[in-house]
Amino acid sequence: MSTFKELGLNQDLLNAIADLGFEQPSEVQQKAIPVLLEEERDLVALAQTGTGKTAAFGFPMLQKINVDSRTTQGLILSPTRELCLQITNELKLYGKYCQGLNVVAIYGGSSITEQAKQIKRGAQIIVATPGRMKDMISRKLVDISKIEYSVLDEADEMLNMGFYEDMTEILSHTPADKSTWLFSATMPKEVAAIAKDFMFNPIEITVGNKNESTSNVSHEYYLVNARDRYLALKRLADANPDIFSVVFCRTKRDTQKVAEKLVEDGYSAGALHGDLSQNQRDLVMKAFRNKQIQMLVATDVAARGIDVDDVTHVINYQLPDEIETYTHRSGRTGRAGKTGVSMVIVSKSEVRKIKSIERIIKKQFDKKEIPSGMEIVEVQLMSLAKKIHTTETNHEIDQYLGSINELFKDTDKDELIKKFFSVEFNRFFNYYDKSKDLSVEDYGGSDRDRGDNKSSNDTRYFINVGRKDGYDWMKLKDFLKEQLELGRDDVFKVDVKDSFSFFNTEKSQQEKVLNFFTDFKFEGRFVNVEVSENRGGGGRRDRGRGKGGKRSGGGERRSSRRSDSQPKNERRSRRSDSSDNRSERRSNRSGSDRPRRSRRK
Structure with a gap:
C-alpha cells in the first residue's frame, strides 16, 4: 500500500x-x-x-x-x-x-x-x-x-x-x-x-529484525583513555562544526556535570535529566528544538521524549548499563528518512561491549581515530570559508564601506584574507597547537579478555568485600568511584567473588587508593585493600578459606588478610610484619599524626 x-x-x-x-x-x-x-x-x-x-x-x-x-x-x-x-x-x-x-x-x-x-x-x-x-x-x-x-x-x-x-x-x-x-x-x-x-x-x-538498528544510522567508536573522555567529546564536536546532537550519559550527575563543562568551554549545550523541574525540562527542549542548544546532554530516561528529526549525531559519552538501550539511543538520529551517525567513546575496558552491541543491532561499528588538533583547525577554517562564501550580502553595510576601505587601503587581497580568517583560525590553532593524540591502540579485546597479559600502566587490588556483602560488579564499582572520588572509568576490571573482590586502577592512582583504605571503616566494618599479584581479569576462586572467610593459603594476596573479628592493634601488627614493602610503607603512614582525609558528602 x-x-x-x-x-x-x-x-x-x-x-x-x-x-x-x-x-x-x-x-x-x-x-x-x-x-x-x-x-x-x-x-x-x-x-x-x-x-x-x-x-x-x-x-x-x-x-x-x-x-x-x-x-x-x-x-x-x-x-x-x-x-x-x-x-x-x-x-x-x-x-x-x-x-x-x-x-x-x-x-x-x-x-x-x-x-x-x-x-x-x-x-x-x-x-x-x-x-x-x-x-x-x-x-x-x-x-x-x-x-x-x-x-x-x-x-x-x-x-x-x-x-x-x-x-x-x-x-x-x-x-x-x-x-x-x-x-x-x-x-x-x-x-x-x-x-x-x-x-x-x-x-x-x-519492522526489520528484532532489536536491529535502522539502516539510516552509521555506527562509529573511538577508543581513548578513560581520563581523556571529555577531551575526546570536545574534539568530536569541533570536528563537526554543524553538529546538532544528543550526548548520552549514564547518570543524572554525569549529565549535569558534562553539560556544565561544555557551557564553560564555550559550547552551546544543555542538560536534560530527571532532577530538573517540568518547567526547566520544557525550556531545555524548546531551546533544543529551536537549535539554540547544539549539544543536548541527556540521560536515557529523559531522552525518550526527544522527537526532533534533524539530529545529526548521537554521542554515547558513556555506554548504557543495558546493551539493548543502545538501540533507543541511536534511534534519536536518522529519523524521517534522514541519515545520522551514532558515535561511541569507549575506554579499553569497554571494548568488549561493542561486540555485544554489534550482535544485537546486526550492524558493524567502524573504529575511528579521534581527530588531531590540526585536522580540527583545518575543518573549522574551511567551515568558516563556506559560510562566508554562501552568506547573502546585506547592503546595509554599504554605508560603512568607505571607512573600511580606507582602513585597508594599503593591504592587498591575500593579506586581507589572511587577517580576516585569522580571527577564527587563531582561536583553534592556539588551543590545539601541540595537543596530544587522544586515540589509543585497540588490542582486539577487553582488559578482562587479556588474561595474563600484564600492563605496566595499571594496578590490580584485592578488597575484602564481595557478593555476601551485597555487591555485584556495578555496585562495587560505584562504591569505589564515590569513596575515592574517581571517574567511573578510572575503576575497571572489577571482579566480584563470594567474600572478596578484585579491581584495577591506573598505576598513578595506586598511592591514593592505598592511602585511603588504610584503617578505613565502612558501616561498622574495616574494608581492607591491598595490591594483588594476579594481573588477569578472573582472579582465583575463594578456595582455601576456613571459617569466617579467613584464607588458609593458595591465595593471591601478597600479605596475610585480617578478619573483621581481629583486634585493631593485632591487625596493624600483622600488616607491619608483612614482607611486602608497600605494606610496610602503609604501616609507617598509619600513625596518629596522619591527618584525617576529607570525605565527599
Whole structure:
C-alpha cells in the first residue's frame, strides 16, 4: 500500500494528514493500521524509534472511538513526561478535524487537580505515565473501567524503568475484553512476558529484525583513555562544526556535570535529566528544538521524549548499563528518512561491549581515530570559508564601506584574507597547537579478555568485600568511584567473588587508593585493600578459606588478610610484619599524626 487512503482511514484523518504533509505511510504504519482497523484484537509491534509508531496506533484509535461520547475509551501508557506530551500533541494534530475530540495528558510534575478537571470535562483518550496514572486511580479521579483500547508504548523502556507493578495495577482496572496494542523498539524477554500476561493471541508485526538498528544510522567508536573522555567529546564536536546532537550519559550527575563543562568551554549545550523541574525540562527542549542548544546532554530516561528529526549525531559519552538501550539511543538520529551517525567513546575496558552491541543491532561499528588538533583547525577554517562564501550580502553595510576601505587601503587581497580568517583560525590553532593524540591502540579485546597479559600502566587490588556483602560488579564499582572520588572509568576490571573482590586502577592512582583504605571503616566494618599479584581479569576462586572467610593459603594476596573479628592493634601488627614493602610503607603512614582525609558528602 502506498497511500494513507488505501490503508482505510476516513476523510477527517486524511485531511489532517494532508495538512501535516505526510505523503506515504511508513512500514510500521502500512503493517499495523489496516490490521487494527479491520479487527478487534491484540497486537505486538516491534519497530525502531523514529519509524512512525505513534501514527501507527494513533490513527486507528482516533477512527474507532466515539467522539460524541464523553466516556474514556482509549488509554495510552508511556514511560516519560516528554513522550507523554509528545504523543498527546501528535494525537491532537491527527484529530484536528474530529469535532469534540478531547485528548488529555496525565503526568507527574504538573497539577493533578488541573489534570483531573480536564478528564472530568470528558476525555475520550488519556495519555499517561504509569506513576501519575496509578496515583489518580487510587484517588478515584479517573475511570478507565470502560476503555476499549489500551496502548503500551515503549513497553521495553517502561519495564526497564521498573513500571511492571504499576502497569499491572493500572490494567487491573480495565475491562478484560479490551484490545491491547504493545509497541516496542526491542523485544527482551521481559516484553515477551508482559505480552503473555496482558494479551490474548496477539498479532506480531516486526519492522526489520528484532532489536536491529535502522539502516539510516552509521555506527562509529573511538577508543581513548578513560581520563581523556571529555577531551575526546570536545574534539568530536569541533570536528563537526554543524553538529546538532544528543550526548548520552549514564547518570543524572554525569549529565549535569558534562553539560556544565561544555557551557564553560564555550559550547552551546544543555542538560536534560530527571532532577530538573517540568518547567526547566520544557525550556531545555524548546531551546533544543529551536537549535539554540547544539549539544543536548541527556540521560536515557529523559531522552525518550526527544522527537526532533534533524539530529545529526548521537554521542554515547558513556555506554548504557543495558546493551539493548543502545538501540533507543541511536534511534534519536536518522529519523524521517534522514541519515545520522551514532558515535561511541569507549575506554579499553569497554571494548568488549561493542561486540555485544554489534550482535544485537546486526550492524558493524567502524573504529575511528579521534581527530588531531590540526585536522580540527583545518575543518573549522574551511567551515568558516563556506559560510562566508554562501552568506547573502546585506547592503546595509554599504554605508560603512568607505571607512573600511580606507582602513585597508594599503593591504592587498591575500593579506586581507589572511587577517580576516585569522580571527577564527587563531582561536583553534592556539588551543590545539601541540595537543596530544587522544586515540589509543585497540588490542582486539577487553582488559578482562587479556588474561595474563600484564600492563605496566595499571594496578590490580584485592578488597575484602564481595557478593555476601551485597555487591555485584556495578555496585562495587560505584562504591569505589564515590569513596575515592574517581571517574567511573578510572575503576575497571572489577571482579566480584563470594567474600572478596578484585579491581584495577591506573598505576598513578595506586598511592591514593592505598592511602585511603588504610584503617578505613565502612558501616561498622574495616574494608581492607591491598595490591594483588594476579594481573588477569578472573582472579582465583575463594578456595582455601576456613571459617569466617579467613584464607588458609593458595591465595593471591601478597600479605596475610585480617578478619573483621581481629583486634585493631593485632591487625596493624600483622600488616607491619608483612614482607611486602608497600605494606610496610602503609604501616609507617598509619600513625596518629596522619591527618584525617576529607570525605565527599
